[in-house]
Amino acid sequence: MKSMNHRMWGSVARFLLLAVLLCGRAAGALDTTDLKKVDLPFLPGERSVSQLVVAPDGKVYGTCIVSREQGPRLFRYDPQNGSLDSVGRLPDPLIQPEDLLGGAVTAWAWDPSWMGGYCLSDTGAMRFYKADGTEQELGQVAGTLAFAPTEYQVSKAIFFDAEGNVYTAGSGGAIYRYSPAEKKLEALGAWLPAVTGRESWASLDAAVLGPDGLVYGGTFDGYLFTFDPKTLEVVNLGKPLRQRRIQGLAFSKGKLYGIGGEDEGMPRAFAFDPKTRGFELGGLLRADTNGTDYPPTGIMKGEQGYIYEPIGAMVTDEQGNIYIGTTGRLGNLYVWEVEQSGQS
Amino acid sequence: MRALRLSSWAIVMACLLALLAAGQRAVFAIEAEMYPVPEKTHSGAGWTAIQYGLDGKVYVGTGNYGHSGHLVCFDPETKEWKDIIDAHQVTRENGTGLDSQGKFHAKPQVDADGVIWAGTLQAIVDVANRAENGEDATGYPGGHLFSYDPKTGVVRDHGILKKQQGIMGGAIDRERRRLYYWSYPKLHFLIYDIEANTLRDLGQLGGGPRYMAIDPKGRVFGMGRFGIFWMYDPETDRLYDLAVQVRGDGEHQEPYVIVMSADGERIFASAIQGEYVMEFDLKSIDLKAEVPGADGTIVCYNVCRSIPEPLKPGDQHAGALGKDGRYYYTNPAGGGTHLIRYDPQERAIEDLGVITIKGNPELNPTDAPQLAQGACVGTDGTLYMMFIQHKKLPYCVLVFDKLTAPKGEDE
Numbered sequence: 141m142k143s144m145n146h147r148m149w150g151s152v153a154r155f156l157l158l159a160v161l162l163c164g165r166a167a168g169a170l171d172t173t174d175l176k177k178v179d180l181p182f183l184p185g186e187r188s189v190s191q192l193v194v195a196p197d198g199k200v201y202g203t204c205i206v207s208r209e210q211g212p213r214l215f216r217y218d219p220q221n222g223s224l225d226s227v228g229r230l231p232d233p234l235i236q237p238e239d240l241l242g243g244a245v246t247a248w249a250w251d252p253s254w255m256g257g258y259c260l261s262d263t264g265a266m267r268f269y270k271a272d273g274t275e276q277e278l279g280q281v282a283g284t285l286a287f288a289p290t291e292y293q294v295s296k297a298i299f300f301d302a303e304g305n306v307y308t309a310g311s312g313g314a315i316y317r318y319s320p321a322e323k324k325l326e327a328l329g330a331w332l333p334a335v336t337g338r339e340s341w342a343s344l345d346a347a348v349l350g351p352d353g354l355v356y357g358g359t360f361d362g363y364l365f366t367f368d369p370k371t372l373e374v375v376n377l378g379k380p381l382r383q384r385r386i387q388g389l390a391f392s393k394g395k396l397y398g399i400g401g402e403d404e405g406m407p408r409a410f411a412f413d414p415k416t417r418g419f420e421l422g423g424l425l426r427a428d429t430n431g432t433d434y435p436p437t438g439i440m441k442g443e444q445g446y447i448y449e450p451i452g453a454m455v456t457d458e459q460g461n462i463y464i465g466t467t468g469r470l471g472n473l474y475v476w477e478v479e480q481s482g483q484s
Numbered sequence: 485m486r487a488l489r490l491s492s493w494a495i496v497m498a499c500l501l502a503l504l505a506a507g508q509r510a511v512f513a514i515e516a517e518m519y520p521v522p523e524k525t526h527s528g529a530g531w532t533a534i535q536y537g538l539d540g541k542v543y544v545g546t547g548n549y550g551h552s553g554h555l556v557c558f559d560p561e562t563k564e565w566k567d568i569i570d571a572h573q574v575t576r577e578n579g580t581g582l583d584s585q586g587k588f589h590a591k592p593q594v595d596a597d598g599v600i601w602a603g604t605l606q607a608i609v610d611v612a613n614r615a616e617n618g619e620d621a622t623g624y625p626g627g628h629l630f631s632y633d634p635k636t637g638v639v640r641d642h643g644i645l646k647k648q649q650g651i652m653g654g655a656i657d658r659e660r661r662r663l664y665y666w667s668y669p670k671l672h673f674l675i676y677d678i679e680a681n682t683l684r685d686l687g688q689l690g691g692g693p694r695y696m697a698i699d700p701k702g703r704v705f706g707m708g709r710f711g712i713f714w715m716y717d718p719e720t721d722r723l724y725d726l727a728v729q730v731r732g733d734g735e736h737q738e739p740y741v742i743v744m745s746a747d748g749e750r751i752f753a754s755a756i757q758g759e760y761v762m763e764f765d766l767k768s769i770d771l772k773a774e775v776p777g778a779d780g781t782i783v784c785y786n787v788c789r790s791i792p793e794p795l796k797p798g799d800q801h802a803g804a805l806g807k808d809g810r811y812y813y814t815n816p817a818g819g820g821t822h823l824i825r826y827d828p829q830e831r832a833i834e835d836l837g838v839i840t841i842k843g844n845p846e847l848n849p850t851d852a853p854q855l856a857q858g859a860c861v862g863t864d865g866t867l868y869m870m871f872i873q874h875k876k877l878p879y880c881v882l883v884f885d886k887l888t889a890p891k892g893e894d895e
Contacts, residue, residue, distance in 0.1 A: 179776075179777055180777065181776040181777055182777065183725075183777070183778070183779055184687075184723065184724075184725045184777075184778075184779065185687070185723075187777075382619075383619050401619065402619050404617075404619070404647060404648070405617055405619035406617050406619070446669070448669065448670045448671065448688070449670075449688065468687055468688050469686070469687030469688045469723070470687075470688045470689075470690050470709065
């Protein structure tokens with residue numbers, strides 16, 4: 141009888157332990173293991189996603205850089221029916237991506253009207269292009285790395301405030317603003333977070349305007365920060381991952397979602413809740429693990445479905461779904477259905 | 485009455501003998517000599533890495549989990565083994581666990597001058613728990629490329645091909661003096677120029693083929709994304725993703741083993757649990773065909789069943805082209821590992837029987853998956869197959885003497 145009681149309590153204890161473990165995992169884990177893959181209709185080598193935007197009609201537009209000679213590839217994804225089409229051109233009179241990408245470009249963005257666009261050249265000059273084909277050099281932004289006078293540390297992100305002012309970061313981690321109204325480019329006296337001695341590596345990897353009016357950004361060294369365009373205050377939120385680089389940022393349902401990691405390493409996800417000011421740490425990104433791409437016996441198919449290449453762009457649609465564009469020869473579009481993953 | 489009992493007994497015995505005889509006919513065997521890989525060089529397994537050298541010796545890459553992988557060689561004449569490369573000793577690395585140079589997984593390649601090329605892989609293939617890929621300077625340093633010259637006995641370390649990634653696959657273009665690999669885990673196609681000692685990375689393949697094939701034109705082939713067979717053409721210096729067009733019964737199954745035919749116009753293939761022997765027709769490659777997301781098409785014939793009925797196909801993990809132009813592969817089923825021969829002229833298979841160990845039947849391979857891990861063929865047609873440790877069977881090379889020699893040369 142005593143032995144039976146022991147067995148019973150042992151079973152109960154094991155059940156409770158399992159329940160605690162399972163609940164703990166559900167509460168703490170950021171699940172990025174079941175992203176939906178949307179195959180791009182472009183040839184291998186023409187699929188490296190560099191830009192994603194949500195148009196006023198709710199459709200997601202994306203651009204893949206091919207080469208200077210061939211110009212970019214454009215695609216349009218309809219979240220309503222899940223269809224993806226190759227698009228030859230954006231409707232006139234909007235500016236076409238090829239009009240923005242005439243030179244060697246590290247960062248670019250359509251302006252909020254889609255009638256023009258801003259670029260950072262690979263030597264860190266900021267330029268503005270209009271749909272009528274005119275080009276305007278706005279000034280030098282990026283600086284060079286310490287002890288490497290020809291190595292420019294150029295930011296990969298350009299962002300806008302609610303008034304249409306254009307921001308990026310440049311020399312020594314300084315935040316720059318271009319005012320289209322005043323036609324003025326200036327360093328604001330606000331600086332990206334950086335440890336002493338690594339200021340020249342402090343470039344802007346990603347940025348997104350939050351619902352609280354603050355800009356949430358990520359640096360080359362992997363720091364997450366907020367920037368208030370009104371007060372110019374920068375707050376260092378810390379490093380969500382041990383790796384450098386913040387490859388992409390997007391807001392969904394009040395939380396900031398990000399993907400970070402070295403280009404040579406593996407992309408990993410994290411989330412930041414502005415209410416609690418806490419991070420949730422995720423893991424590797426994985427797509428369609430139950431689909432035909434990764435049969436249980438086929439370990440060599442994409443080596444278990446993980447995403448190995450850096451993120452080129454990230455954006456959120458009106459429903460809060462996050463779109464992730466990957467780079468490389470076989471870049472693709474992935475949909476992270478945040479709510480369905482249990483992260484709301 | 486006693487006579488009746490005796491005659492009944494005789495009938496029962498006769499029936500039993502007949503049944504036994506029938507059984508013996510159904511479960512026929514093919515014998516192989518077994519040579520265990522030296523114990524100090526492995527932890528019970530090796531993967532894909534077996535190759536026959538121009539010096540008449542068989543080169544085997546071992547898996548030594550958490551420790552140093554070895555390249556060893558077996559002399560079919562003396563039946564002796566020699567330790568050629570101890571990866572940690574040559575590289576002076578001392579990584580342990582995930583960070584050790586724990587495997588030679590890529591198939592060793594044989595240069596025109598007889599030099600053997602071999603590359604290492606991280607010990608444990610587990611993407612999710614390999615946080616340091618490309619990120620942690622103290623993690624796995626990356627797979628080393630080695631050469632071994634049997635004439636001089638000199639081993640050279642040509643360095644790490646791709647930072648913190650392992651070396652997999654393997655094909656050699658002796659004319660252009662190039663080696664082809666892919667990097668693990670990022671699946672990038674790598675071209676190593678032997679003369680210039682330089683490396684190029686052509687980007688993602690979408691799949692990680694343990695076997696790669698090269699045709700007489702120097703075109704390299706392997707499996708990519710699902711339903712894609714990729715091709716690298718040295719003339720255009722481009723990778724092409726070819727959508728597989730299936731002909732014959734059944735659907736396309738992703739191959740594991742691929743082997744170039746003797747005429748260089750077809751690739752024989754077997755899938756893990758693949759129902760069919762497959763033939764990729766290289767003459768069918770159409771780079772003008774328009775398929776979304778692919779550069780062209782290639783036709784793959786599901787030619788015939790991979791194992792005679794009623795047996796169900798098992799894990800087909802090892803195969804090689806025989807000197808007779810036929811394709812030899814293993815197919816575990818019905819309690820043992822069958823050795824099968826596919827004849828491209830007849831477009832039919834022949835079950836050569838269940839593999840048994842000469843003199844040691846208690847060691848016979850079972851039908852467990854992944855036992856046979858690689859194969860190569862000697863100049864005299866002898867088939868060498870690498871088996872991993874399982875139950876009583878040690879990690880070993882099985883030798884099928886002159887099995888694949890053309891008719892008339894096997895006497």
